[in-house]
Amino acid sequence: MLNLKLFAVPCAYLDSHLKMTVTEDEPQPQTDSTTPKPKYEVLEDLPGVGPATSQKLKEMGFHTIESLATATARELEPAGISEKKALDVIRLARGSIDLAFIRADELLKQRENIDRLSTGSEVLDNLLGGGLETQTITEFYGEYGSGKSQLCHQLCVNVQLPAQQGGLSAAALYLDTENTFRTERLVQMAQHLDLDPPEVAKNVVVADAYTSDHQIFLLENADKVIKQNNIRLIIIDSLTSHFRSEYVGRETLALRQQKLNKHMHKLIRLARAFNAVTVVTNQVMAKPDVFFGDAVHPIGGHIVAHTSHTRIYLRKASRGPIRIARLVSSPYLPDGEGIFKITQNGIEEAEEGEGRRRRR
DSSP: OOOOOOOOOOHHHHHHHHHHHOOSSSOOOOOOTTSOOOOOOSGGGSTTOOHHHHHHHHHTTOOSHHHHHTOOHHHHGGGTOOHHHHHHHHHHHHHHTTOOOOOHHHHHHHHTTOOEEOOSOHHHHHHTTSSEETTSEEEEEESTTSSHHHHHHHHHHHTTSOGGGTOOSOEEEEEESSSOOOHHHHHHHHHHTTOOHHHHHHTEEEEEOOSHHHHHHHHHTOHHHHHHTTEEEEEEEOSSHHHHHHSOSGGGHHHHHHHHHHHHHHHHHHHHHTTOEEEEEEOEEEOTTOOSSOOEEETTHHHHHHHOSEEEEEEEOSSTTEEEEEEEEOSSOOOEEEEEEEETTEEEEOOHHHHHHHHO
């Protein structure tokens, strides 16, 4: 905790000092607010961070200025850094990437520069307000076969398109927890968009997570990979699979939720630091006690619900490749529903006839 100390100064000394240093005609010196703040590129550039401290921070998962700027003082304590020094280091890192207070009108102008990633379906993009936006978490949940992983594969291809075609001209990071990632599917989707399949596959960094702790470890050490590979899309497919299988029983619920909470907050930090789109898929459970309405609910409870900015519920139509997407939650978008289809080419628009057949 910062200690603010007030020092008593004799009034006579203060009056005489003011008379000597201040006159009515003498202009007061003004601080140049336009002086640019120093920009730090690597951890060693930060004052007070030597090679030994830098190595400890990297071992803890802090490889970049961006990750350090969004850390807390308590998270830096294992590196042997005092609370005061940790606060100073974090403050310098935040100043380097311009994290500060801002007026709402300025924020409105900044949000005009928020990038959006197309899903490949105009209907789904319109449902999301123009596509998946950066610096937020978008959650897709639904039963098996509803198209969650297919949509993730499509996003890995679309993110490499130029902005004029709905992409971000960047790469993707894919954390696979269910062994559902298939390079062959990327090839099919890339060929449909007239892209070079080997080049598309080269721009997708994949990591298999074998346990929940391994999943957490991969994300905590992802900042260096993200920066080196120009990654603007981070996918976890699926978010809750390992947590659901490893933490069984009500007595483990509190620990599971705490780890999920920290895991998702790390994800949003990366999204904001690197201006990236983040997507998580989520499994569902059935509630037998629900007699009216949909008994399907996403895993993760309120922790996942509060941390996800946009939630999309995916479900299959009665037949064919049609999928129904329903916007369940968004900070500013109204609830809505749209249809699309999944074919060998990837995510495509559903024809009017297919939509009518679904509604009958």
